[in-house]
Amino acid sequence: MISRDEALARARRWAAAGRPGPPPEVDFYEFDLGFVASRRGPTPQVADGPPRPPSATGQATVVIDRETGELSRWPSLPIPALVERYAQHRAAEGRFPPDVREVLDQAGWFPGRDMxxxxxxxxxxxxxxxxxxxxxxxxxxxxxxxxxxxxxxxxxxxxxxxxxxxxxxxxxxxxxxxxxxxxxxxxxxxxxxxxxxxxxxxxxxxxxxxxxxxxxxxxxxxxxxxxxxxxxxxxxxxxxxxxxxxxx
Known part of the structure; x- marks a missing residue:
């Protein structure tokens, strides 16, 4: 079990890995099974009016498991959808052997997939x-x-x-x-x-x-x-x- 501070430190190390210059800021969200982190993009400027908040679309995203501290990469999704998918991912652990699960993951399967x-x-x-x-x-x-x-x-x-x-x-x-x-x-x-x-x-x-x-x-x-x-x-x-x- 890792603390919020430990998870945040891991998220920051992940965000800075292989990137020259100052370490990037991360957007960080805590939920019951872990933590979601993504690199914070630049804030778009507009000619008139206040700056717009950055869009998370396309940002690299990881989930840090609360129990193991393991980082896993995930698509850039709205936080509620990502949290739900991660919960389904955890619930499906043990359903397939690791070698088979790896093939399924690479093929595009995930728990809760609905076609x-x-x-x-x-x-x-x-x-x-x-x-x-x-x-x-x-x-x-x-x-x-x-x-x-x-x-x-x-x-x-x-x-x-x-x-x-x-x-x-x-x-x-x-x-x-x-x-x-x-x-x-x-x-x-x-x-x-x-x-x-x-x-x-x-x-x-x-x-x-x-x-x-x-x-x-x-x-x-x-x-x-x-x-x-x-x-x-x-x-x-x-x-x-x-x-x-x-x-x-």
Whole structure:
């Protein structure tokens, strides 16, 4: 646990690092989980009237954790939004292993991520192609949180997984329809993978499958487990083994 004075000193050292001349002033805000600091920009002058307050937009911003003293970089956001996002970040600690969390962070994921508007547009745009396939609540929730992410495979792998709606905005439904008929288990398209290439799909229970031209594979019982498996790579059981069925 660090004090306000210690946090302010760390913020000032961060603000001055690598910058010649007098150390810059910092804007500093305390909240329950830590402290927000950003370099204070120059005050804009106007021809008439009093000086305007500086804009924080674009300013480098860090959060200093109250418990550990660790500094982490954050986007330039209004203080309430940044505080809320940091609280979500802390609440999600332990959800993913560090190596997977690093990949997710670099891909643009963060706790509380909400892509509802993009998902709704994607579903409406491809309504004809998706006709007859139910977007289960679990699939919709996964798309809202992870939609648009492109996740590389680490640990020597070479494949990428893309979660819909991707930049290509495409959708393939044939594999989902074939899988549903073969296993009597409807699924909804979740994304795609470079291996094959192949499709990613989720069923009503939240189980995730890879629909490959060579075989279908069971990736995980939920989206978090599936994302870990996709990022780390490795062998996955064939869907035909039926290890994923709860009635076995």
């Amino acid at each position: 509802t508007a993009a998902v709704d547009l994607w579903l409406a745009h491809f309504a004809d192609e998706l006709a007859g396939l139910e977007c289960f609540p679990a699939a919709r929730a996964a798309l809202i949180e992870f939609g648009g992410l492109i996740l590389p495979q680490v640990g020597g792998g070479r494949y990428w997984s893309s979660i819909q709606p991707t930049r290509s905005n495409g959708v393939v439904t044939e594999s989902s329809e074939v899988f549903a008929e073969e296993f009597d288990n409807p699924v909804f398209p979740l994304g795609n993978n470079d291996d094959g290439p192949s499709e990613l799909a989720m069923d009503a229970q939240g189980r995730v499958f890879q629909l490959h031209w060579a075989d279908d594979f069971f990736i995980g019982p939920d989206i978090d487990t599936a994302i870990i498996a996709l990022i780390r790579g490795g062998r996955m059981p064939a869907a035909s083994d039926l290890t994923w069925r709860t009635d076995n």
